Amino acid sequence: MTSNSNLSNMRRLVEQLKLEASVERIKVTERLVSQAAAELQQYCLQNAAKDALLVGVPTGSNPFREPRSCAVV
């Protein structure tokens, strides 16, 4: 009896591993970390000029940096 349940367990395990292997295969063909990292880097560099906190902006164009006028309450 135990050898039969071992067999069906083993079968189940093989099926699960086959599923995982096919998923991994898809991931590998789609993306490597080096490729994903290169795209993250590209996004950063492409948008760097617009990033006010990174590069700073010309005086006057950042409203928070402008001196505030005092209001009499």
Next chain:
Amino acid sequence: MNPKMACQGLQKGETLATLKKECESLKKKLEEDRGKLNDVELHQVAEKVEVVGALSIKTRRVLKGHTNKVLCMDWCKDKRRLVSSSQDGKVIVWDGFTLNKEHGMSMPTTWVMACAYAPSGCAVACGGLDNKCSVIPLSLDSNENCAAKKKTVAMHTNYISGCTFTNSDMQLLSCSGDGTSALWDVESGQLLQSFHGHTSDILSLDLAPSETGNTFVTGGCDKKANVWDMRSGQNIQSFECHESDINCVKYYPSGDAFASASDDATCRFFDLRADREVAVFQKDSIVFGASTVDFSLSGRLLFAGYNDYTINVWDVLKGTRISMMFGHENRVSRVRLSPDGTALCSASWDNTLRIWA
């Protein structure tokens, strides 16, 4: 089980031995493939990128008014207004330029742990120890009592830890100490979808930038960061790398990655397509938990607020710390970039908020 039944489904020639062999070869292949995905780290790819120059970020505004810890804040799309919520039970809407308090609302319980501004700018949502997330329309008449118009939308069985409107004022996403997150119709209060999978409190959620579709990420006390499909309710990806509670999760501006802040004193960076952690932001000298993170507009900078009262600025590509922002006199509970990236707002247990630019 009768032996004949057990043999059904077995293919010709299959025995325990052949299946075992197939198992071993599949396991080996899996390991090989997983190894290939891990070929190089982000900071190695970014070796040739220029270092970030000195940043000139300073405190430009200090928002005083709460009488206890400020737990959460959110910017309005108009880039000047913000909403904050506090342990004092109050929700305040501020004009960030003038420091004018435009609305002040009292909630029925203390510890309002979550608040969010509606995309239209005409309402705010908030929730906390009352286990509910309510939406409050903001009146143009400052004399009108906004809190009276409060409408309960989300109902959980434990505290609300985070909330956000989706792409319109019509739907609200909430996450809770009850371990679930949920999508609600604001008008009817109807539950549209619930998301199950976390095995402990959820502490944070973030919606993917609209271009990348209908997903969101959550992080919590089970040390897991989970990515969800809003329509199907399915948990599509899960990351378990932190060694303690995840206090905050935030998408990278392109939507292809997200960062997390944890009680384990590290912040981590996960790429969704490579399906793995690609950077860890840590230093031996940083021993206090990180409670909040947000990216700068280009995604190059990661601002992280810590329980040691500081905000560390990390270079996302190189994995190094660029600078520290000092000023708060107690834990930093939340940092949020303004909608156009020109300023960062921080909320703290020192009862104040600061705007840095």
